[in-house]
């Protein structure tokens with residue numbers, strides 16, 4: 271083959287010398303545009319290797335003369351955001367709740383910041399936007415167990431409820447009327463009917479009447495004579511048809527038999543002071559704040 275150039279008889283174009291079943295490959299030159307793009311990509315990559323981080327080495331990688339690094343860029347952005355946030359957070363730490371709420375800009379900042387704190391820490395129990403779920407109270411309505419002023423909410427969040435690692439935790443213990451034998455099972459059934467009657471749902475009037483007497487003796491001290499609840503002890507309003515543990519007769523009976531004594535963790539010490547304030551303000555702003 272050497273030296274001898276074969277040409278295709280019909281087109282007169284040189285062939286590569288490859289042949290399959292009598293078909294020979296023409297050695298056409300590559301299109302100019304293609305060759306140009308090819309060289310351009312090579313030039314581009316060489317330029318890139320020089321300017322940007324490119325090749326791995328044993329001890330790291332070639333950094334490129336621009337010194338560009340997304341990690342440094344991110345760190346710079348974070349530092350900038352942090353620097354913008356710091357004065358706001360310091361003001362929030364220094365002011366009391368009422369002053370923060372009175373300042374429109376601070377209030378906006380606190381509500382947004384509080385929303386983030388809430389999503390990270392509170393939503394697993396209280397639901398997004400404080401929507402609540404069975405066993406965890408709704409925070410977006412105006413039905414409060416322990417109180418809905420800014421100060422009340424702040425205290426609840428900071429010290430928790432029945433969270434005995436915190437000495438200032440909100441505390442109260444509804445007795446286990448059934449499990450501890452304070453009431454006979456039949457009496458528990460009667461008082462369930464009475465509780466149902468408070469929201470107009472009793473099915474047995476006579477039992478509800480008997481239950482009413484037991485209620486005044488055993489329950490009114492915490493839930494109030496009218497069953498409207500008492501915030502000093504976090505006793506729910508039993509007449510508003512809003513239920514922490516469910517309003518079905520079996521659910522009410524289960525609570526009277528052996529109460530759950532729901533626990534809410536204390537957040538003071540876990541979250542910085544400004545986050546406690548912001549999340550309290552956020553909850554207050556959800557719609558039910560007093």
Ligand code: HEC
Pocket residue numbers: 387388391392393394395396405406407409413414415416417418423426427431504531532533534535537549550553
């Ligand atoms: C592990 C679950 C849990 C988490 C997390 C949690 N809570 Fe609670 N929270 C509860 C329970 C349970 C109660 C009701 C306790 C009771 O009084 O029986 C409650 C009650 C409350 C109350 C009182 C509501 C009222 O009606 O008075 C507020 C306010 C509150 N939580 C805010 C928050 C905030 C803000 C966060 C996040 C920083 C948070 N909670 C995180 C479980 C939780």
Ligand code: HEC
Pocket residue numbers: 442443444445447461465484485488489490491492493503504505506508512513514515516517522525526529530531532
């Ligand atoms: C020492 C105060 C106290 C006494 C006495 C008491 N309760 Fe309670 N009750 C509470 C508290 C606090 C809660 C909510 C806390 C928990 O158990 O997690 C509650 C919750 C309830 C609930 C659940 C309400 C809901 O929204 O799901 C019912 C029902 C109830 N009590 C009925 C009674 C009845 C009936 C009696 C009397 C036989 C009684 N309680 C006596 C403090 C008390």
